[in-house]
Amino acid sequence: MAEKILRWIENYPGAVILAALVVRGGFLLANGLDLIGDEAYYWDWSRWPDWCYYSKPPMVAWLIGLSTWLLGDFTVAVRMPALLLGAVFLWFFYATARAFYGARGGALALLLILATPINVLANFLMTIDPPLYCFWIMAIYYLRRALFDGQARAWLWAGCASAAALLSKQAALALPAMLLAFLLTDSQRRHLLKKEFPLYLLPILIAAVPILWWNQQHDWVMFGHSRSHFGNPEPVPLTKHLQWARDFLLYQVLLVSPGIFALLLLSSLRAAFNFGKLGAKQRFLLLMGPALLLGVLLLSFLQKAQGNWPMPFYFTGLILLAGERWAGYWQRSFKYALAFGFLMVATTYALPILLQAFNLQNTALDPTKRFKSWRELAVDVHFERLISVPQVEDTFLLALGHRYLASELAFYLPDHPRAYRFETSGEVSSQYEVWPGPVEYVGKNGFIIAEQTAESVPVVLVGAFERFRFLAEIANPDRPGAKYYLYLGENLKYWPDPIKRRADKESYVASDN
Template sequence: MSSAGFEHWLDSVHRWRWPLLLAILALRIGFLAFNGLDLIGDESYYWDWSRRPDWCYYSKPPMVAWLIGASTWSFGDTAWAVRLPAVLLGTGFLYYLHATARAFYGTRAAALTLLLVLATPNNVLANFLMTIDPPLYCFWIAAVYYLRRAVFDGHQRAWLWAGCATALALLSKQAALLQPLALAVFLSASAARRRHFRGDFWRYLAPVVLAAVPILVWNDQHDWVMFGHSKSHFGNEGEFDAWRRLRDVRDFWFYQLLLLNPLMFVLTLATALRGLSGFRQWDDERRFLWLMGPAWLLLILALSFGQKVQGNWPMPFYFTGLILVAGAAPAPGRWLKAGLAVGLAMVLLTYALPAVLQALNLQNSKLDPTKRFKQWRVLAERIDTYRTESGSDRPVLVTVGHRFLASQLAFYLPDHPRVYRYEASGGVTSQYEVWPGPNERLGQPAFLVADIQAARFDKRWSDSLEGLTLLGEVADPAKPSTKYYVYRAEKLKAWPAPLTLHQEGHASP
């Protein structure tokens, strides 16, 4: 495509942005309705949270559970309803991203930023999987937009709107606390902007503090379990293993290349590094955008060399980096154009994949990359057969194993039963240990699904079960060599309470 043709394309993207956003929304809703892919473990886990609304949970603030709960209350407990908020939030994210880029660099940069984001595989995932990321992304960039209006355009009411957006981001994920910190650094670094500390900054901060209060109160009532979980993500346990560290670094950086599109990652990283070296020479607008994203991106990338870092941690920090990339690209070169073309082709292929697999009769074959997204429904059907044959009328349903075993069975068993989880370590490693056990149902029959045989149950758990009978074994559809063991107990005599709320993964008296 010629430069003139590319510029005309960008102009068309901006002029037709509303029909484009509506078309993308329709495409994504259609994909949700017809893809046939099961929920991943995190989605069913958050769905189980949504059945017990609260101000906070074991590892995260409540927003993801609230949104899923509102959607499933309206449309029923289906995978489509669980994921619908991700699509709606993703559309809001695209709107605010375009508006933010336009406010800083004009319509051309806004259109280019929109295309850059649409050409990233991460944008597909964030508009399909309903995890904590979609609300964080949407509210993070909304806050950046309103801060732009407040700081640079002088709109006083925008300070409050920005604070509300950051508060919603904080209710989505703890990482949102970095936003007011970035704003404070920006205002401190600009002599002309320090006057905002006399009132505007605190007006912005008030909704954030208000949102933090119920989270803090809940944690005070639950042994600060969310903070303990967050702390466990930092530092290294056990002896240093150089090869393991290199593997973690390799996997993390590969994840960034894969989710961002290699070209987008390189361009954003280069922009972040330029900001590190030229911060003093940059104008306030570029400083602001750099502090709202690329600065934290560099910190996370550096952290990855010292400890294991989750691949999604840096994602919200790329957004303002891409705005900087678009604003600094007066005439996109052929590599940028090629990167956009390849990225958009990857995105379209992803959406078309279920239909392509069906047309080629490759569904559930070894060549089907979506096969692992269908395992839990199959597993639940097999386990439900044992439940029906066991003859007990709604026995206590207990799992021994990963938290996803409990949450996926709760979602995919036909009656969406309440599932309890026994944690053999005695520690609190999930929300299931924070919630009360089935104490009101002691003395009733129990139906157990475990990833270990009864001979390996610890004494506390074995002593809690009377008349334990093996009903059968069920192979994991994703890993046939792995088995789940299905048991029936004539009586659940006791429910061993967690020994501690302080330590994750092991118990202390």
């Protein structure tokens, strides 16, 4: 049975990828889940195209902007790029595995990637990850052609794919870094450092220029944000280190599936310990992914690491694992790992139905809770807006709270108002603090939504309006018992920029000293 399936996939890989696209497209259209906070946040970025943003390069905003320009500001339109990028990813992933290990290796690798729950999420949620994954595997495909088939033009294509990956996420800098490591450790290909490697770097450097220019204009904010993810500001007990490592491992097991993760980890460790005995192709696959994965696993013990950080590092690891299975290793355990992986994938797709069938919706066991409630909140907020100001088109929205509150309401309110955020700390902690405040709305009305009562609203904000009044108390659908408070600020007189006020205060204190 397994042999027949593999032979069929070898003969019809395009049909498998097309079937996956159809299943995922149906899930996208039928699931009814709201955008998560990051998706709405990146959608808000897309309304103001730029060369970079507070925390990430611009690719995710560009793709969402193109999709919503074509299809409108709908949930499906925001997520459509993830669906299409996922299909392109699968094709290049299969083609890369086939180039390394033949048709059977390609079929095995395709089964492996389809049996990972992360591949479901990466083809559904439009975050920075789908474009990164797609362009990453494209870069690996063209690098393989350049290094092992001697195709000169492939160097430039690999550079373009790596540049697109860099425009998606800073982690793509690992591609040229690990390629350099491979060339330095491969005496037969070290000569490629003279001409071919600089040609590969050229598109990456071109893509980096606008990112660097934008950051220079904005106090290097993206680099500051990235730096905040590394290191511990104060000593941490051993128990905390162990907790970080445990949580990170659990995240990997859930996203990759237990069996596949275990086999890939064993395969990677075996390859790493036998690095000197590996062929050039195996060393390339190890360095372009599993070696980085092992590094992040170590990092997760030293500090808190985000669970999605190592995901692109799995790709060549899965191809390496498929090659080992093709060579006769892991035969029995491979079957069990695949079976359990596909069970987890099927459960992921069926989750909305299962939660409803077992009456688990909105309980502590419902992992889809963060996909809900925003649309409901927007309906309640819009109702109160219409009662107070029948014509809301020329008003703005101001959030006191998390950036998701601003971006989700901006998306789900029917008029998609311009959203702003008042950061009481005076620190730049999101793209909303990078953008200018609502100075263009001076003389106009704004709706302020907050989690604090009127007594706790900053005095400087209240004083910025001619009149400031409480409108309604709105239930927080995501947290029973918690409330949102909606206010109307009439006739904005000026914008009390909290970032500028803090900078002016610090400048004043410094001058006194």
